[in-house]
Amino acid sequence: MLSFRAASSEAVAALVDGVEGSATVAQDLFAVAANLRSEGALRRFATDFALPSEAKTGLVSELYDGKVDPATLDLLKDAVGRRWTRTRDLADALEYVGVVAAVRSTGRDADQVVDELFSVRSIVNDSPDLRNALSDRARSADDKAALVDTLLDGKVLPATVILVKQALTGSHRSVAVALEDYEKVAADVHGRDVATVRVARPLGESEVQRLEAALTEQYGRPVHLNIVVDPDVIGGIKVEIGGDVIDGTISSRLDDARRKLAG
Numbered sequence: 278m279l280s281f282r283a284a285s286s287e288a289v290a291a292l293v294d295g296v297e298g299s300a301t302v303a304q305d306l307f308a309v310a311a312n313l314r315s316e317g318a319l320r321r322f323a324t325d326f327a328l329p330s331e332a333k334t335g336l337v338s339e340l341y342d343g344k345v346d347p348a349t350l351d352l353l354k355d356a357v358g359r360r361w362t363r364t365r366d367l368a369d370a371l372e373y374v375g376v377v378a379a380v381r382s383t384g385r386d387a388d389q390v391v392d393e394l395f396s397v398r399s400i401v402n403d404s405p406d407l408r409n410a411l412s413d414r415a416r417s418a419d420d421k422a423a424l425v426d427t428l429l430d431g432k433v434l435p436a437t438v439i440l441v442k443q444a445l446t447g448s449h450r451s452v453a454v455a456l457e458d459y460e461k462v463a464a465d466v467h468g469r470d471v472a473t474v475r476v477a478r479p480l481g482e483s484e485v486q487r488l489e490a491a492l493t494e495q496y497g498r499p500v501h502l503n504i505v506v507d508p509d510v511i512g513g514i515k516v517e518i519g520g521d522v523i524d525g526t527i528s529s530r531l532d533d534a535r536r537k538l539a540g
Contacts, residue, residue, distance in 0.1 A: 292359075298381025320364050322336065376440060388501060395460055397441055470496055472502055473518075474504045474517075476506055
C-alpha cells in the first residue's frame with residue numbers, strides 16, 4: 278500500500294504485529310494520522326529520533342489520553358519511540374495499521390471486505406458523477422461521508438464503510454487508488470495476494486478454482502480473484518497481480534501480430 282524505506286518498514290511490521298482487530302482503534306489511528314499530516318510541528322517532533330522517547334511519549338499522552346482507545350494510546354507511544362526514515366512515514370504507517378485493524382475487526386470476513394472494496398471501486402470508476410462528488414474539494418468531509426452512508430448503509434460490512442470513508446481523506450492520489458491499496462492490505466492480512474482477472478464472459482466455478490490454483494502455485498501463496506467481465510476482452514483472460522500482467526486474450530495476440538507485420 279505505502280512505500281517505506283528499510284528502517285520504517287521494520288517499524289511498520291512491529292506495529293502491525295501489535296495491533297488487534299478493532300474498528301475503534303482503526304478510526305482513532307486514521308484521525309491521528311490526519312492530525313500529523315496537518316500539523317507540521319507535531320509531525321516533526323514525533324519523528325525526531327534525536328529527542329528522548331520519554332519526551333515524545335509524554336506529548337502523545339498529553340494530547341490523546343482520554344481521547345482515544347487505551348489500545349490506540351499504547352500503540353501511539355510505541356510508534357513515536359521508533360525510528361522513521363521520513364517525517365511523513367509515521368502518519369502513513371498509522372493509516373496502514375488502521376486499515377489492518379479495520380480488516381482484523383471482521384474476523385473471518387476479510388475476503389468479503391476485499392470483494393466489497395473492489396465493488397465500490399468499480400462503481401466509483403464507472404460513475405463520473407459519483408467520482409466527482411467524492412473528490413470535490415468544495416464539499417465538506419461530513420457531506421462526503423453522508424453520501425457514503427447513503428450508498429452503502431446496510432449493504433456492506435461496517436469495516437468496509439470505515440475504509441471507504443478513509444479513502445476520501447486525500448492522502449492518496451484518488452479515492453480509487455486508496456480503495457485499491459486497501460484491497461491489497463485486506464487480502465494480505467489473511468496471507469493472500471489480489472489478482473484482477475478480465476474476461477469476455479463469466480467464469481464457471483471450476484474455471485475459477487483452476488485459475489486460483491495456478492496463480493497460487495506461481496506466486497507461492499493464495500490469490501484472491503477480482504473477476505471483471507470486460508466487453509473489450511476478445512476471448513481468453515487478462516490477469517493483473519502486483520506489478521505483473523499476464524495477457525492471454527485474443528485481442529492481445531492480434532495486436533502482437535499487427536506489430537510484427539508492421540515491423
